[in-house]
Amino acid sequence: MKDNTVILSGRGVTKVFGFGANKTVAVDHVDFTFRKGEIISIVGESGSGKTTLAKMLLGLVSPTEGEIYFDGELRDIRTHKKKREYWKNIQAIFQDPFSSYNIFRKVDAVLLDCIRMRGGGNLPYDEKLEMMKRACSFVNLKFEELTNKYPFELSGGQQQRLMIARIFLLSPKILLADEPTSMIDACSRATILDMLMGLRNDIGMTPIFITHDIGLAYYVSDTVYIMEHGRFVESGTADQVILNPKEAYTRRLLSDVPKLHEEWDLSTV
């Protein structure tokens, strides 16, 4: 699964919001190297700049400073066309599923967009329908029950699963999952993670989990980046970082998760 090609990397990536008295350095000169197939977690407390970094990686926010390399080349997303190409490779699950959907468009429109994005815009409708049904059953949703609904008529967990169905249809190379389990109970959380892991194995996707939950990071990831005030203070394999933390900040994050080994049953991975 894992090979050593670098798929996404960055040097000195920085984002500054506002200026003068309102200046916020959300992400402060971070360097990172994400390898293909590797499971990555970015962990940090609220406001540490995780979402901002993710949006820069996605090309939704432009960095104030620094370079991002994709597939070994300096990323170029200056035109709409190039952006579109880039977004075939990198997709996201946003932090808050409730605000992630256009409330005026129905569920099937969301999925049809993905088929079109993959170049299937001209397929006969039956075939599209088949694809949508397959995507829905992958995430344990009944397509027939959803077609005529608006996203806000779904539960938080259903919305989150619909988001994964999107990813199923798009099969990107990289997935940025911003707190993908924040809205769901512990039980369905494992289901969601299993689905994402399944996707990773099926389509060879590189998932990047963004979370404040260091236990989750330990549970799923190969490599962990610890983020504090916009900087990566510590990084390495999950075992290195979490079982032998060097930074006080990491230890503090760890102390919020008292029973690491008990809570996460490692055998289910």
Place this chain on the structure above:
Amino acid sequence: MKHLLRQTFRSGKFLVGFVIFMTILLTVLIYPLFVKDPPLGIISRGTFLAPGIYVNVYDSMNSSPRYTLILEGAASRRVAGKLGDDDRQAMQEWLVAKGVPEDSIDIADTAGLIALWESNFDPSLRLPGMTNADRNYYIRLTASLEGLLATEDAVVAAANPETGALEEIGVITQTDYVNVGEVPNSRLFVLGTDNFGRDVLTELVSATGVSLIIGFVAGIVATTIGLILGLVSGYIGGLVDDIIVFITNLFTVIPTFVLLILISFSIGQEQRGAFTIAVVIGVTSWVWTTRAVRAQVVSLRNRDHVNLSKLSGHSVAYILAMDILPYIASYVVMALILQISSAILAEAGLSILGLGPRTTEVPTLGLMMRWGLIYQAHVLNYWWAIFPVILVIALITFSLNLMNTGLDQVFNPALRE
């Protein structure tokens, strides 16, 4: 959507505004189906005829059947109609000034008063303090006293076409009546006539229609400009945003009405049709819509649903139309309603200054106010030529604003009861 509509009509404010506005609108649409007169047609010779039913005298004498009614007090009402209390007072004043002892005058005794008047009044006499107008009034009054107390029938005569001699063709007694409905020619002026002798109601209905169209056109123009500028400025940002914000701020500090006056003035009377005025009003009033839309778009453009749409490969135009516009549609509708009502007021303001649409084609509410003011309807107490116009303007803006605050309640959950 259906839910939103139901919510809208559950708001009391909206409902009241809607009913008033629809009443006005339906009147404008239905009235012309029944009254086909041209709204600017001059009907009466005299100006400012008071509201009422006008019955053709010739027809009521000649052709319509006549009925005899014995009504109590008819004679005294007839006298009172010609010789009112004011007239009696004036006669008394004149007589006293002439030197007739005051206690010998009884103004309630009509016959006595007239006898006293006839023996004393001298039109050539100029009493101290009496103006020419006063003298003319007394002369007119004296003429109208002629035959006031007569009880004889009136004889109607017509000239014989051959001999030219007058021949009796009918007799009218004091107890003769006609049924107004049976007189072939009668005319109801609900709101009288104006300074040119035009039917005020017909004119008012037509003017309301034209003013509503002006308001609507101006509102659409202003909202379209404001919407496009606001969307582009708010979503694209950067230099484009800076330029649009600069222009918007520039227009904010120039008083719109002054600008409107200058533009209307420079267009010139001949070129100013109602449509031109509407466009000019629209072109000068997009500023607030732009600012409101821009603010909304700025807060929307970084929302996750917009990001998701970008990640789904949609173009900027698609995102503006599908991911931004529906979210601000309610604000845009509310801005449009406000623009319509303020455009109607702006037209009225311009027209009062004589800078409104040229006066020859269509009436507008503003032009009717202008005519009323120029011909001093408000000073001379011809209320019907100006007050209804003001009332209609007030009702239109009132109903539109009421609908607007009603909608505010629907769209803004924080204001719901």
